Amino acid sequence: MSSQLVTNLTILVLAGFVGFAVISKVPNTLHTPLMSGTNAIHGIVLLGGLLAVGLAGHSVFNKVILVIAIAFGTINVVGGFLVTDRMLEMFKRKPEPPAKPPEPSERSERERDDK
Amino acid sequence: MTLATSFIHDANLIDALYIVAFGLFIYGLMGLTGPRTAVRGNRIAAVGMAIAVVATLLEAQIGNWGLIVLGVAIGTAVGVPAARNVKMTAMPQMVALFNGVGGGAVFLIAWAEFRIHGGFANTPTYVTVFTLFAAIVGSVSFWGSNIAFGKLQELLPGRPITLGGVQQPLNFVLGILAVAAAVDIAAGSHSQAIFIGMLVCAALLGNFVVLPIGGADMPVVISMLNAFTGLSAAATGVALNNPALIVAGMIVGASGSILTNLMATAMNRSIPAIIAGGFGGGGSAPVGAAAGGEDRAVRSTSAGDVAVQLAYARQVVIVPGYGMAVAQAQHVVRELERALEARGVEVKFGIHPVAGRMPGHMNVLLAEADVPYDLLREMDDINPEFPRTDVVLVIGANDVTNPAANTQPDSPIYGMPILEVDKAHSVIVLKRSMNSGFAGIDNPLFYDEKTQLLFGDAKASVSEVVAELKEV
Numbered sequence: 001m002s003s004q005l006v007t008n009l010t011i012l013v014l015a016g017f018v019g020f021a022v023i024s025k026v027p028n029t030l031h032t033p034l035m036s037g038t039n040a041i042h043g044i045v046l047l048g049g050l051l052a053v054g055l056a057g058h059s060v061f062n063k064v065i066l067v068i069a070i071a072f073g074t075i076n077v078v079g080g081f082l083v084t085d086r087m088l089e090m091f092k093r094k095p096e097p098p099a100k101p102p103e104p105s106e107r108s109e110r111e112r113d114d115k
Numbered sequence: 116m117t118l119a120t121s122f123i124h125d126a127n128l129i130d131a132l133y134i135v136a137f138g139l140f141i142y143g144l145m146g147l148t149g150p151r152t153a154v155r156g157n158r159i160a161a162v163g164m165a166i167a168v169v170a171t172l173l174e175a176q177i178g179n180w181g182l183i184v185l186g187v188a189i190g191t192a193v194g195v196p197a198a199r200n201v202k203m204t205a206m207p208q209m210v211a212l213f214n215g216v217g218g219g220a221v222f223l224i225a226w227a228e229f230r231i232h233g234g235f236a237n238t239p240t241y242v243t244v245f246t247l248f249a250a251i252v253g254s255v256s257f258w259g260s261n262i263a264f265g266k267l268q269e270l271l272p273g274r275p276i277t278l279g280g281v282q283q284p285l286n287f288v289l290g291i292l293a294v295a296a297a298v299d300i301a302a303g304s305h306s307q308a309i310f311i312g313m314l315v316c317a318a319l320l321g322n323f324v325v326l327p328i329g330g331a332d333m334p335v336v337i338s339m340l341n342a343f344t345g346l347s348a349a350a351t352g353v354a355l356n357n358p359a360l361i362v363a364g365m366i367v368g369a370s371g372s373i374l375t376n377l378m379a380t381a382m383n384r385s386i387p388a389i390i391a392g393g394f395g396g397g398g399s400a401p402v403g404a405a406a407g408g409e410d411r412a413v414r415s416t417s418a419g420d421v422a423v424q425l426a427y428a429r430q431v432v433i434v435p436g437y438g439m440a441v442a443q444a445q446h447v448v449r450e451l452e453r454a455l456e457a458r459g460v461e462v463k464f465g466i467h468p469v470a471g472r473m474p475g476h477m478n479v480l481l482a483e484a485d486v487p488y489d490l491l492r493e494m495d496d497i498n499p500e501f502p503r504t505d506v507v508l509v510i511g512a513n514d515v516t517n518p519a520a521n522t523q524p525d526s527p528i529y530g531m532p533i534l535e536v537d538k539a540h541s542v543i544v545l546k547r548s549m550n551s552g553f554a555g556i557d558n559p560l561f562y563d564e565k566t567q568l569l570f571g572d573a574k575a576s577v578s579e580v581v582a583e584l585k586e587v
Contacts, residue, residue, distance in 0.1 A: 004240070005534025008166050012349060015349070017369075019144075019368065026516070032207075032210075034148065034374065037157050041367050042162075042364055045224065046220065047359065051174060054179055055396070069227065071189040073186075074189070075194035075197070076213050076216050079194035080192040081157060082198035083201065088153045090479060102575045
């Protein structure tokens with residue numbers, strides 16, 4: 001095995017364990033945002049597209065599929081992070097006074113408008 | 116100038132940036148696991164991604180800037196509005212779609228690599244192996260995710276679509292063919308036809324694997340495909356010697372696998388059984404037949420009647436499901452909860468781990484409507500409460516309350532943990548119609564003598580109940 005391969009496999013295995021360790025203690029509530037967030041992270045394949053397009057040569061077909069790959073990767077990254085952010089915004093606690101008198105709903109609606 | 120230029124193109128600097136980037140991914144992901152730190156965690160991961168992209172753009176082999184800008188511009192123009200405008204209810208489809216394009220990028224890159232190098236005869240064996248792995252898995256993920264999207268968006272029927280007995284052998288043959296093509300290419304074949312053949316086999320496999328899976332299992336499938344795309348990204352990283360890609364891809368692969376397993380466990384389904392498919396459609400026939408012998412009468416009720424029952428209850432448990440999501444009823448549900456609390460009724464929410472279309476789907480929606488966290492109870496906490504609950508209000512949930520899971524061994528969902536709403540004194544089910552749930556299984560709960568049904572759109576029904584409550 002080449003030393004480059006050994007290095008890569010080492011990173012691969014360690015990253016796998018990091019993934020298991022970090023994720024194994026997530027409350028149910030956050031499963032959907034978490035899935036969406038990790039989904040955005042694998043959009044990192046965008047880097048592969050960026051690197052490959054430099055070598056595309058004169059073939060128009062190569063260029064076309066790589067532009068599509070870059071566009072796909074960008075959608076995955078940008079869309080993924082934005083959607084996750086939107087989901088998570090909803091979990092933010094509204095700045096409420098600690099004692100919560102059961103007030104009519106007008107107040108919270110005004111708060112939402114302010115945002 | 117030349118000094119500065121050589122510095123920013125320095126391989127060490129680029130490697131350092133990659134290390135910072137994957138450090139941020141891990142740190143961000145740690146943040147994503149807690150409600151307080153989640154927003155920050157996501158943004159930290161996004162910063163990591165930006166750094167990784169910048170580092171890549173500094174690499175010496177980068178060229179064709181025009182094409183890079185074009186691709187990124189198209190991706191942004193499509194991705195940003197899609198993410199901004201998608202309704203919270205359509206979130207699962209959106210995740211499926213974003214996952215799919217990620218897989219698509221992976222196999223397209225592998226294909227381009229093949230064409231650029233004119234086959235893999237002269238590349239190191241490990242690069243070839245990982246690239247081909249990425250191509251096959253990426254293609255499966257792309258097509259599978261698109262089918263999942265189609266099913267959730269109801270472009271395709273949610274029920275399983277199978278070829279019957281030939282399905283499994285056919286999938287097996289397709290898998291073998293894809294691997295055989297890969298082996299041929301790894302052995303030095305220059306034929307692009309073989310590479311395309313491999314992609315086509317993988318594409319068909321992706322379609323055939325997801326098509327037979329019933330709608331109820333779809334969250335598990337999306338999570339699994341998410342893990343697949345992560346693994347294919349990691350493989351691409353190994354082939355390109357890019358540490359950021361390896362770390363990010365592998366973390367997603369690992370976390371996706373765990374999440375898949377958690378979801379499958381919550382539904383008491385094994386992952387092989389889900390892949391084998393046929394959940395829902397196949398099983399509904401015997402269940403329907405068994406239930407056919409019972410008294411099929413259902414009792415329907417009115418909003419006014421529901422309001423009275425709720426108003427004089429001591430404890431009410433609200434069980435939301437996909438019906439609440441489609442109707443966008445979460446805000447009126449919140450109003451109902453406040454109105455009841457103002458009358459001194461104790462209100463809790465019973466959240467099944469797979470209610471809706473994804474785990475946590477209900478939590479997202481209720482959080483959007485400002486329902487306090489502490490009212491949301493998970494299945495194990497709320498189940499012991501049902502026997503002393505006066506009224507359970509089931510809003511558009513079906514399969515997760517189906518007592519057949521406990522009582523009918525021949526039911527396809529037998530053994531799945533459910534919210535035992537049938538233990539409560541009375542049950543009110545808000546439903547659009549008598550159609551069966553997403554899994555296509557009949558629900559004996561509806562024919563139970565303590566169950567009443569309030570037909571109509573969840574939002575309209577709940578609003579009516581809230582209005583009636585003021586009159587009581």
